[in-house]
Amino acid sequence: MTATTIEGHDSHHHGHPAGFTRWLVTTNHKDIGTMYLIFAFVMLLTGGAMILMVRAELFMPGLQVVKPELFNQLITLHGLIMVFGAAMPAATGLANWMLPMVIGAPDMALPRLNNWSFWILPPAAVLLVIPFILGLAGVGTGGADTGWTMYAPLSIQAGWGMDFTIFAVHMLGMSSILASINVIVTIVNMRAPGMTMWKMPLFAWGFLLTAILLIFIMPVLAGGVTMMLMDRHFGTHFFNAAGGGDPVLWQHIFWFMGHPEVYVLLLPIAGVVPHIISCFSRKDTFGYKAQVWSMIAIAGLSIIVWAHHMFTSGMSTGGQLYFMYSTMLISLPLAVLFYCWISTFWRGSISLETPMLFALGFVVFFGWGGLTGLVLADAAADAQYHNAYFLVAHFHYALYPTPVMGAMAAAVYYWLPKWTGHMYNESLGKLHFWLVAIGFNLTFIPQFMLGLAGMPRRIPDYALQFSDLNMLSSIGAFILGASHLVFLLVVVQAARGGKKAESRAWEGAQGLEWTVPSPAPYHTFDEQPQFGATTR
Amino acid sequence: MNRLRRPATAGFAALAACLSAQAFGGWTLPEAVTPVAEDTAHVHNLFMLIASTLFFVVLALVLYSVFTHRKSKGYKAATFTGPKGGKQVFFTLAPFAGLLFIDYVIFGIPAYHAVLAYEDTKTNADMVVKVTGSQWKWQYEYPADNVKFVSVLTTPQEQIHNQQPKGENYLLEVDNAVVLPVGKKIRFITTSTDVIHSWWVPAFGVKRDAIPGFLREFWATIEKPGIYRGQCAELCGKDHGFMPVVVKAVPEEEFRKWIDEQKAVQVAAAESAGKEWTKDELMAHGKEVYEKTCAACHKPDGSGMPPAFPALAGSKIATGPYVDSDGHLVKDGHLDRVLNGKTGTAMQAFRETLSDADIASVVTYERNSFGNKTGDAVQPAVVKKMR
Ligand code: HEM
Numbered sequence: 001m002t003a004t005t006i007e008g009h010d011s012h013h014h015g016h017p018a019g020f021t022r023w024l025v026t027t028n029h030k031d032i033g034t035m036y037l038i039f040a041f042v043m044l045l046t047g048g049a050m051i052l053m054v055r056a057e058l059f060m061p062g063l064q065v066v067k068p069e070l071f072n073q074l075i076t077l078h079g080l081i082m083v084f085g086a087a088m089p090a091a092t093g094l095a096n097w098m099l100p101m102v103i104g105a106p107d108m109a110l111p112r113l114n115n116w117s118f119w120i121l122p123p124a125a126v127l128l129v130i131p132f133i134l135g136l137a138g139v140g141t142g143g144a145d146t147g148w149t150m151y152a153p154l155s156i157q158a159g160w161g162m163d164f165t166i167f168a169v170h171m172l173g174m175s176s177i178l179a180s181i182n183v184i185v186t187i188v189n190m191r192a193p194g195m196t197m198w199k200m201p202l203f204a205w206g207f208l209l210t211a212i213l214l215i216f217i218m219p220v221l222a223g224g225v226t227m228m229l230m231d232r233h234f235g236t237h238f239f240n241a242a243g244g245g246d247p248v249l250w251q252h253i254f255w256f257m258g259h260p261e262v263y264v265l266l267l268p269i270a271g272v273v274p275h276i277i278s279c280f281s282r283k284d285t286f287g288y289k290a291q292v293w294s295m296i297a298i299a300g301l302s303i304i305v306w307a308h309h310m311f312t313s314g315m316s317t318g319g320q321l322y323f324m325y326s327t328m329l330i331s332l333p334l335a336v337l338f339y340c341w342i343s344t345f346w347r348g349s350i351s352l353e354t355p356m357l358f359a360l361g362f363v364v365f366f367g368w369g370g371l372t373g374l375v376l377a378d379a380a381a382d383a384q385y386h387n388a389y390f391l392v393a394h395f396h397y398a399l400y401p402t403p404v405m406g407a408m409a410a411a412v413y414y415w416l417p418k419w420t421g422h423m424y425n426e427s428l429g430k431l432h433f434w435l436v437a438i439g440f441n442l443t444f445i446p447q448f449m450l451g452l453a454g455m456p457r458r459i460p461d462y463a464l465q466f467s468d469l470n471m472l473s474s475i476g477a478f479i480l481g482a483s484h485l486v487f488l489l490v491v492v493q494a495a496r497g498g499k500k501a502e503s504r505a506w507e508g509a510q511g512l513e514w515t516v517p518s519p520a521p522y523h524t525f526d527e528q529p530q531f532g533a534t535t536r
Numbered sequence: 537m538n539r540l541r542r543p544a545t546a547g548f549a550a551l552a553a554c555l556s557a558q559a560f561g562g563w564t565l566p567e568a569v570t571p572v573a574e575d576t577a578h579v580h581n582l583f584m585l586i587a588s589t590l591f592f593v594v595l596a597l598v599l600y601s602v603f604t605h606r607k608s609k610g611y612k613a614a615t616f617t618g619p620k621g622g623k624q625v626f627f628t629l630a631p632f633a634g635l636l637f638i639d640y641v642i643f644g645i646p647a648y649h650a651v652l653a654y655e656d657t658k659t660n661a662d663m664v665v666k667v668t669g670s671q672w673k674w675q676y677e678y679p680a681d682n683v684k685f686v687s688v689l690t691t692p693q694e695q696i697h698n699q700q701p702k703g704e705n706y707l708l709e710v711d712n713a714v715v716l717p718v719g720k721k722i723r724f725i726t727t728s729t730d731v732i733h734s735w736w737v738p739a740f741g742v743k744r745d746a747i748p749g750f751l752r753e754f755w756a757t758i759e760k761p762g763i764y765r766g767q768c769a770e771l772c773g774k775d776h777g778f779m780p781v782v783v784k785a786v787p788e789e790e791f792r793k794w795i796d797e798q799k800a801v802q803v804a805a806a807e808s809a810g811k812e813w814t815k816d817e818l819m820a821h822g823k824e825v826y827e828k829t830c831a832a833c834h835k836p837d838g839s840g841m842p843p844a845f846p847a848l849a850g851s852k853i854a855t856g857p858y859v860d861s862d863g864h865l866v867k868d869g870h871l872d873r874v875l876n877g878k879t880g881t882a883m884q885a886f887r888e889t890l891s892d893a894d895i896a897s898v899v900t901y902e903r904n905s906f907g908n909k910t911g912d913a914v915q916p917a918v919v920k921k922m923r
């Protein structure tokens with residue numbers, strides 16, 4: 001019933017601008033969500049293309065494809081682009097699209113701010129890559145080449161690509177803080193009547209905690225890069241021991257942001273996955289409260305364990321023990337989440353549509369990422385893993401399943417019928433999943449073994465004993481790269497047509513978003529929906 | 537679905553090859569030759585066992601559920617959403633307790649002891665070795681014997697650029713290996729002259745960053761003679777991948793003999809710095825030093841890679857004055873630059889890593905090569921005075 005009133009209403013709404021200006025000035029959460037998602041996907045392809053150049057170089061020992069200088073720029077930009085350009089915007093895009101719909105709000109609370117927080121991103125991305133492109137053309141010193149961790153003093157002596165990066169980080173940080181404010185205000189003020197905090201969907205909880213975390217950590221990074229800028233150009237010595245500073249201070253600042261950042265990428269997905277699993281096992285989510293408390297615990301713990309990235313930098317014995325034991329503590333709430341996810345589909349009535357495949361794939365692969373984190377926490381053993389390929393493999397088991405398989409695949413497939421009004425091509429979707437499953441593991445399993453065999457990360461050339469595994473890893477990476485093109489094809493097809501989707505596109509789907517027609521009308525809830533006990 | 541089965545099978549075959557890839561090195565660490573590495577290997581193997589058991593048990597549960605509780609088989613969904621009754625409470629608490637036990641007992645207690653052992657650098661240390669990282673070489677120092685030397689990669693550029701077949705120890709070979717006695721507790725002290733590096737030999741199981749302006753410590757007692765190889769493990773600029781570590785562990789007597797030889801070499805070097813060198817001698821030695829130390833950035837023909845690494849050919853600094861009329865060092869002159877480096881750039885201070893004779897000859901060489909024709913012959917004695 002709401003649907004008809006809305007559609008009738010929509011056509012005589014104050015005429016919104018069309019064409020390019022529609023997107024430029026839009027304050028509609030769906031438009032902005034779409035733009036975020038497209039931006040994230042373009043960045044994923046960009047960062048992916050960069051790392052494929054790296055993997056091509058590492059296909060065989062010897063230098064073939066890129067010079068070492070360029071190699072360092074490629075890994076740096078890959079890291080920065082994937083984290084700040086692809087993973088975070090993908091999550092924000094989902095939040096924009098779905099948050100108002102799952103809590104029964106007509107739009108985000110601060111629509112104008114919403115527009116701004118998106119439009120800060122593309123210029124920031126341009127700033128990030130422009131020195132790299134100029135460098136390729138022979139102008140300037142190229143992009144930042146310090147690794148995404150930008151460790152001082154290497155970042156102090158880097159070329160002017162670093163200054164661009166600093167500025168880009170400022171803008172990216174600003175954008176995510178604005179988006180976070182919006183998420184928090186929306187959740188706090190705009191829930192449908194009857195939806196208390198403890199009845200709010202897990203989706204909303206995930207984003208609420210993420211937003212709070214971001215507001216905690218991004219200003220710290222902004223402060224850090226400002227200090228770096230001062231060191232580079234204004235004669236200060238924050239990170240220069242010769243001037244009384246401390247290079248390790250940078251690492252503390254960076255990881256105070258960098259570690260929680262991992263959970264910034266995880267928590268939104270931890271909120272999305274239960275919806276998908278419960279939908280395709282036709283069973284209510286298991287342990288709702290346990291999941292919420294676990295997410296709160298994870299968010300809280302994530303900001304007190306940062307120095308486990310710095311065991312080899314040297315630290316007091318007490319410091320090492322503290323960071324080791326507190327890090328281990330995080331495995332407990334994480335285990336509760338896994339337990340709840342598995343119990344949710346246990347004895348359900350399961351069907352394996354593409355979103356479900358990706359959600360289960362996320363659970364399994366991320367599980368291995370989490371387990372390997374356990375041994376990395378051991379401060380003494382860490383010497384063998386740190387800055388070796390073992391670590392690269394570990395964090396990709398955490399970072400690839402989360403934003404890419406979780407946000408960009410599982411969630412997109414799940415809600416695509418709602419967004420486009422069409423069902424996507426199921427066989428192509430499944431092909432996408434299997435390419436990811438094979439490509440991903442083939443890329444990163446060899447990297448675990450490379451690390452154990454003693455291969456450091458961030459090296460453009462390696463000793464002969466590492467040859468075979470590197471070749472396997474590169475083949476895997478190319479398969480994984482190809483999988484993203486299949487995904488693009490599926491989404492474009494669904495956007496352009498296909499079988500009509502019903503308003504409740506999935507038999508087992510629950511939640512307010514499924515009560516409106518597919519595609520969801522431009523303004524979702526002009527009449528406030530009532531949240532009843534049955535709709536969760 | 538059938539169309540998808542084939543790529544999936546091929547992929548799983550490749551994965552299986554990976555998982556059972558003993559041939560490629562497998563899932564264990566390299567052979568451990570120090571107490572810390574043995575500890576670590578023990579923890580690692582135990583961990584792999586527990587983690588993979590957990591992983592595969594849970595994976596089996598997931599697969600079991602996904603295949604049996606199937607809608608297409610008409611399986612009706614249960615309705616529980618939380619623990620009710622004793623059985624469910626047990627199933628909820630058991631994993632929690634299990635993990636607590638694994639974290640804090642199985643791993644936590646050995647980890648506690650391992651950290652204390654790792655940190656104990658001072659008790660019963662038999663000797664000290666100071667390791668200084670620079671872009672892109674290691675300098676080793678034996679303070680008790682007053683011996684120090686620099687160690688750099690010896691793999692030829694032709695091998696790196698695939699113009700020659702690669703040797704057995706490709707990228708893991710150096711001109712001067714560190715020689716260390718077996719069975720002695722060696723206290724390592726690391727620092728750096730420019731950016732952060734990290735000294736890593738996997739067989740030793742220890743790794744501590746080399747941080748400019750700070751000292752960091754670790755220790756190793758090498759239990760077996762042999763040659764051990766490793767690499768720098770912290771991104772330190774363009775040649776980060778070309779900074780190997782080679783350690784030769786030998787019996788005590790052999791080590792003492794080696795130290796005595798090194799001392800003699802160093803005494804001879806100090807003496808030759810006192811004498812007057814001919815220009816030809818300076819040029820010949822300068823060329824060697826240049827190719828080893830400077831060419832990586834400034835290129836063998838002095839053309840550099842501007843703007844990060846300026847050209848020396850025709851450079852104002854390399855052809856300008858280096859001492860003024862009063863005999864003082866010219867600030868930002870050629871000699872000053874080589875001795876003291878330029879802060880904020882990759883140009884490091886060579887005063888600690890090169891001898892007087894090295895610096896005098898390389899400066900002479902740079903001033904009379906690549907088309908530079910100053911005609912200067914810089915004497916080691918001058919360098920000594922300017923330090
Ligand atoms: C498309 C699949 C991907 C492949 C094949 C891939 C591959 C790689 C490789 C080989 C490296 C190591 C470079 C080195 O240290 O030598 C790397 C580094 C990194 N990757 Fe990925 N990656 C992928 C996706 C992602 C995603 C989705 C994220 C994050 C959301 C990510 C984040 C990072 C980060 C932070 C680094 C460290 C960069 C640095 O060393 O500064 N990657 N990646």
Ligand SMILES: [Cu+2]
Pocket residue numbers: 669670732733734768769770771772776779
């Ligand atoms: Cu280094």
